[in-house]
Amino acid sequence: MNATLPPQPPPDVPAPPPGPEAVKSRRKMKGILWIGIACMLTIFFAGFIIMPSERNRRIADRTEASQNIRQVHIALLDFESEFGSFPDTSTSRVVKTDTGTKLNLGSGSSSNELFRQLIAYGVNVESIFWAKTAVSPRKPNNVLGSNTLAKGECGFTYIAGLSSSSDPSAPLMMTPVIPGTWEFDPKPFQGKAVVLHVDGSVKHYPIDKDGHVIIGGLSIFDPRQPYWRGKGPDIKWPE
Template sequence: MAADRVEATNNIKQINLALIDFENEYGTFPNSSTIPSVKAATSTTLALGNKTSNDLFRQLIAAGTKSEKIFWAKTAGTPRKGDDILGADALKKGECAFTYIAGLSTSSDLNAPVLLAPVIPGTWKFDPKPFQGKAVVLRIDGSAKPEPIDKNGDVMINGMNLFDPHQPYWHGKAPDIKWPE
């Protein structure tokens, strides 16, 4: 439904603000290198890892994001909204809908996607069902907009898959894709 896509777009914009706040504090968006600094600065007991978007988004919660609900969107992989129990259960499996591209910051190529939904975990493909054939894509420049998903499950930009390392914004390097749990 369109309302589900609007909610996903609103949530992705809220995550963008959290990413910017995080970068102001730690010098970059959450990645494996920021884990020690977040642990030292916050004394968090949250499980901070770097295998999934859930893992890396927990750094945003440790750094001050007050709600895990912004990480949710209505997709096949997210059966329940976060309940804001921010201890050991923060962003548990099924509470995060967004795929995250690790290793970026506001100084990255402004056209580079940083958050996306609904990506089918482990693939470069999008599920066309949740948002009526559209994907929600947040770019480094802060723009969040729906992109059409083609019949193959791809979002095509410049005639190439959005994730293709040949895209100008990836500068020949494959993106470090972190899918949600």
């Protein structure tokens, strides 16, 4: 026996309106959709607002580091005119004697200690020795005394044993070096290192994927670099 199909509406007859449950479900789906779109737009525009702000801040930090490192170079030249060389362990005793400083010049094992010789000689601020890095998160308050250039207030690595008569292209100061290594931290300055050379030039070098600054195919610290003349640099990292 053949089943009889229910009568079908003509094709040109409009579909019946959705029931209450269908309307409610459709509204719910629309609400979820609009919430999702709103979230996506918020994330999208926040990226445009926040990312440039972060980028600009890091550029400003790099600029400040460059300005400070130039100021230190001026102080180094002034110091050399008085003591015959840039600060190192050999100048510590004469600086203490000549200036009568009460600052802790230490053994010269860190850039903090060697830069205190500059302050003892007449540099009346700490802030020029600062760059915003992972090891120097807080800016010095320029209050000189027992806490002058305390740990975390110096951002520059320093190469001891150089003078203005050294190879002009030799790196003299740099940031942001990871203490105890030849590696640079790429985060503070958007993948760039700030390097002061003996001749006073300041350059921004890219940091490679392994954390190295490469010049002529070699690490900037490699003793094979022509400017080191076969002798490894006496690197003084900040505390």
